[in-house]
Amino acid sequence: MKGPITTSLFSLFKAGPGPSSSHTMGPMRAGCLFREACAALPRELAARAASVQARLYGSLSATGAGHGTDAAILAGLLGWTPEECPPGMLRKLASAPEEKHFMDLGGKRVETGLSRMVHDDVHHAHPWSNTLELELLDSGGNALFSREYYSTGGGFVQWKGWQEPETGMPAHPYSCMDELRAIARNEGLNIHEILLDNETAITGAHRKDVIHRLNMLLDAMEESVRRGLDAGGVLPGPLGVQRKARLLWETAGKRLSSPERFLTALNACAFAAAEENADGGVVVTAPTCGSAGVLPALLYAMRHEMFIGDRAIREGFLSAAAIGFIARHNASIAGAEVGCQGEIGVASAMGAAMLTDALGYSSHIVENAAEVALEHHLGMTCDPVGGYVQIPCIERCAMGAVKAFNASLISRGTDSGAHRVSLDAAIAAMAETGREMSRKFKETSLGGLAVSMVEC
Ligand code: SF4
Structure with a gap:
């Protein structure tokens, strides 16, 4: 249990910067944490340090190049966090692969650089697919200190020996949807009220500050859409993918039929945030970078097409968080662990919950909307072409947003109280499907579209 x-x-x-929460933000955070750990080493040991080397395993090794993983680790070693890393920094680092860089270790300069990022075994025995080993070496190449990090999805990082950090106890403890539903029923609370109470109890933060930070995240999501709608040109990498968000937006303006106009605008917004992500722009993990077009597209539509108020949207956003938490706790939100069902599928479920809650529907219908959205992503593999978060990821964000909208319509239109599939059942199915899925379909670019598109 x-x-x-x-x-x-x-x-x-x-x-933080895209294109990937597990392959960019997570490794950047690992680099940063390693730098901090090295700074705490005894002075005699640190004095012998000459260089830092990284070894990438599993999906990080297979698709790290297209995800900007090497540059992200380097940025972390140089002291940048995902929150503070300036836009364009990763591209600048990646553009000079031979350049030497130096990690500051209490005044001592320790050499590192992209040439010291070694892509090791794709198939390995470490507990997480996205494994990264960082080593501090002396001048003879002997390890003085090393740590094994795991990028577990959504930008979360653990390491060998990691312990869950101590937090305050949630005001309304739950580990799955069954328990959350029971709390809502027994205590007469909405999901968003439970989430807000829990956040203040877990972190000790004041309610007002939590609301302020949520508003900032929502604005950052909208900003990623706006930037993407304004941008044009070709995305980085060898695929030559043209940005299409602006074109879709212009097309939406010409459509007379209102359903077509709405759906085209929703697609445009999802493309916009997803293209920003693919270009290394700042996006919000929702729950990951690869799926970072889904929630912003719905948010934009809710604000500017459906004219839903800020408070209702924020409450919907909290319900979306509940779905993301439960999926991560009981399955995974990492493409490298369960395939794309854990990224776009969970994002779509979160989006369906956000919209349904914001429209004022009960927790029961919110859950059902999330379940319907997730159910119809089950089995979806992760097969990014060339290891770039572009094909199929960008279009998948649009499909995830449209499915979320439809899932909300279905659950609102069929509320008889007789839904047969619970969200927990759909999440259990996702976990089982992910366990059985071949590794070649889990963010390694060794199967699916990543292979068929290249071979044809
Ligand atoms: S295919 Fe899906 S899971 Fe894989 S990188 Fe793209 S968005 Fe992420």
């Missing part, structure tokens, strides 16, 4: 969910909202939703 798993313990209650004690993750903060601001660990799930984080603003």
Whole structure:
């Protein structure tokens, strides 16, 4: 039996550079944590340090090049966090692969650089697919200190020997949807009220500050859409993918039929945020970078097409967080662990919950909307072409947003109280499907579209 969910909202939703939460933000954070760990070493040991080397395993090794993983680790070693890393920094680092860089270790300069990032075995025995080993070496290449990090999806990082950090106890403990539903029923609360109470209890933050930070995240999401709608040109990498968000937006303006116009605008917004992500722009993990077009597209539509108020949207956003927490706690939100069902599928479920809650529907219907959205992503593999978060990821964000909208319509239109599939059942199915899925379909670019598109 798993313990209650004690993750903060601001660990799930984080603003930072794309294109990948597990392959960019997570490794950057690992680099940063390693730098901090090295700074705490005894002075005699640190004095002998000459260089830092990284070894990438599993999906990080297979698709790290297209995800900007090497540059992200380097940026972390140089002291940048995902929150503070300036836009364009990763591209600048990647553009000079031979350049030497130096990690500051208490005044001593320790050499590192992209040439010291070694892509090791794709198939390995470490507990997480996205494994990264960082080593501090002396001048003879002997390891003085090393640590094994795991990028577990959504920008979360653990390491060998990691212990769950101590937090306050949630005001309403739950570990799955059954328990959350029971709390809502027994205590007469909405999901968003439970989430807000829990956040203040877990983190000790004041309610007013939590609301302020949520508003900032929502604005950052909208900003990613706006930037993407304004941008044009070709995305980085060898695929030559043209940005299409602006074209879709212009097309939406010409459509006379209102359903067509709405759906085209929704697609445009999802493309916009997803293209920003693919270009290394700042997005919000929702729950990951690869799926970072889904929630912003719905948010934009809710604000500017459906004219839903800020408070209702924020409450919907909290319900979305509940779905993301439960999926992560009981399955995974990492493409490298369960395929794309854990990224776009969960994002779509979160989006369906956000919209349905914001429209004022009960927790029961919110859950059903999330379940319907997730159910129809089950089995979806992760097969990014060339290891770039572009094909199929960008279009998948649009499909995830449209499915979320439809899932909300279906659950609102069929509320008889007789839904047969619970969200927990859909999440259990996702976990089982992910366990059985071949590794070649889990963010390694060794199967699916990543292979067929290249071979044809
Ligand atoms: S295919 Fe899906 S899971 Fe894989 S990188 Fe793209 S968005 Fe992420």
